[in-house]
Amino acid sequence: MQREQIVKYLRENPVFWSRLGFCYDPPACDENGEIIVFNKNFSEYTSVHDSFADAGVKIHTCILHSGWIGVDRFDYSLCDKVLESIFASGKVEYFIPRIKLNVPIDWCCAYPTEVCVYEDGPRDAEGIKALVGTEKHDWLGYESEIGYYNANGWQDSRPNVGGVISLQSFSSEKWLDDACEVLSRVIDDIENSQYGERVIAYHIAFGACGESMLWGRQSKKFGDYGISNREHFLNWGIKKYGNQSKLLEMWGSQAANCIIPPPQLRESKTYRDESDIWSIDYDLYMSEVTTNAIMRFADVVHKKTDKAVGAFYGYILYMSRTAYTGHLAFERLLDSGKVDFFAAPKSYYRSSPGEPGGEMTPAVSVNSKGLWLDECDIRTHLSSDTIGGVAKNAEETYAIQLREICKNISHNSGLWYMDLGGNWYNDAGIMENIRKIVLTNEKIRKIPYRSVSEITVIVDESAVLKTIPSRVRPTENFLRELQLCGAPVDVTKIDVAFKSVAGEIVVCVDGAGVEFSEEKAKEILTE
Numbered sequence: 001m002q003r004e005q006i007v008k009y010l011r012e013n014p015v016f017w018s019r020l021g022f023c024y025d026p027p028a029c030d031e032n033g034e035i036i037v038f039n040k041n042f043s044e045y046t047s048v049h050d051s052f053a054d055a056g057v058k059i060h061t062c063i064l065h066s067g068w069i070g071v072d073r074f075d076y077s078l079c080d081k082v083l084e085s086i087f088a089s090g091k092v093e094y095f096i097p098r099i100k101l102n103v104p105i106d107w108c109c110a111y112p113t114e115v116c117v118y119e120d121g122p123r124d125a126e127g128i129k130a131l132v133g134t135e136k137h138d139w140l141g142y143e144s145e146i147g148y149y150n151a152n153g154w155q156d157s158r159p160n161v162g163g164v165i166s167l168q169s170f171s172s173e174k175w176l177d178d179a180c181e182v183l184s185r186v187i188d189d190i191e192n193s194q195y196g197e198r199v200i201a202y203h204i205a206f207g208a209c210g211e212s213m214l215w216g217r218q219s220k221k222f223g224d225y226g227i228s229n230r231e232h233f234l235n236w237g238i239k240k241y242g243n244q245s246k247l248l249e250m251w252g253s254q255a256a257n258c259i260i261p262p263p264q265l266r267e268s269k270t271y272r273d274e275s276d277i278w279s280i281d282y283d284l285y286m287s288e289v290t291t292n293a294i295m296r297f298a299d300v301v302h303k304k305t306d307k308a309v310g311a312f313y314g315y316i317l318y319m320s321r322t323a324y325t326g327h328l329a330f331e332r333l334l335d336s337g338k339v340d341f342f343a344a345p346k347s348y349y350r351s352s353p354g355e356p357g358g359e360m361t362p363a364v365s366v367n368s369k370g371l372w373l374d375e376c377d378i379r380t381h382l383s384s385d386t387i388g389g390v391a392k393n394a395e396e397t398y399a400i401q402l403r404e405i406c407k408n409i410s411h412n413s414g415l416w417y418m419d420l421g422g423n424w425y426n427d428a429g430i431m432e433n434i435r436k437i438v439l440t441n442e443k444i445r446k447i448p449y450r451s452v453s454e455i456t457v458i459v460d461e462s463a464v465l466k467t468i469p470s471r472v473r474p475t476e477n478f479l480r481e482l483q484l485c486g487a488p489v490d491v492t493k494i495d496v497a498f499k500s501v502a503g504e505i506v507v508c509v510d511g512a513g514v515e516f517s518e519e520k521a522k523e524i525l526t527e
Contacts, residue, residue, distance in 0.1 A: 012445040015416035016052040020045035021082035038154040053091035056438035064097035101179040113227040114172035121164035138163025141208025141215040166215035201308035211312040251278035283323035290326030298338035308340040314361040341371040356483035365493040377418035453490035
């Protein structure tokens, strides 16, 4: 299949993701030099892959180790073992590797000027280097007393609390160069294997949880005050304003000393205005930096293959600190033509039985130019994890699964089923329900898509720049009530409104959940 055919295939066919080969990130080895993988009993996961294949799910995915274990050190043993395991039974047709491109710990020691630093961290290379590998080094990008999140029984050797430095700066050219080389090498390993033709896409990942998320977002920390990032932001500002004098005029004299705006300015008030241009510019810069990285990695894939490329991006509807982490440049990625599909976890708050579901992004906008691949990681009644409101019985599980496929068909999105905790699908009734859903989905997807929405919700993501980073926007509550009213709803960004949606009732909200008029929306579109 060619890229265009692959995207169509992904839109029309559900995917399954498991914890097969789930490994430590940043790349790490144990005391014996073996790559740390949380569960070495691969058969526990391959049996679930086979069950999904039997139910008609043709595309499968999981994390595939990049092979990067240290500065100029590579080991593809885990990568190769996962590939062999996924295809061992002969039931799985296609595979999408998710490849994380965060740096190994020794990289931080070798290149301290390229490391992300929080607001209370050191500003000099020696100070940064002295903290690498210590308890002040945030390896994960979020606070966790038990260390690595959801390691499925594997016990981390260190808590991840109180870090003042993290891993790579997203703006680091050294990281981008090294990570592109890592990606190129692992693609070669995959494509030259006997399974190369069965790999139809590459899901590139980096940052906290691999979700293109800047370090510290979940823990309400502030970055990046690292050495190279300060330099890159200064140069970005000079390029925008023409010279340093004009830059200081716009940002204020304080910028001459600290370059990156301090936390007290970035969260000084509920809504920003023109006096907050320094902080707004930094958030714009982070979106550019984040999308630069995604596009660099996509270029590597396209240079090597004619396969689809995906990334986690665009968490603008329900996530606080969206601007902080650089998720506000959707148009740049969509218009580049380099990224074929985008993905995100669920909005867990709205996923329990009786709730309408929902996506982290205006999926209709993404699907007008690319593909939104919705992560269906909703807990079944077999899960001991209660995030998102676990189903209490089989009937509730079936109802949720039916809702999710219907929601995604109505938005022309794809989806992947996810077994994040293990044994969520170890039930013949669940798998029979999925088999019926897959068959029905196949029939419906043959019908040419058109929106049947009666309500169109227009979201202006640029308005997120005008709210403080940690503000939890009321958009989620608003959309929940609207989607429970019984009328089909399309949620779109301002750029495609009135062009590709069917809703006769138009409700316009900015990124803060503040309603504005249809006339204002048309005025923006005209501009």
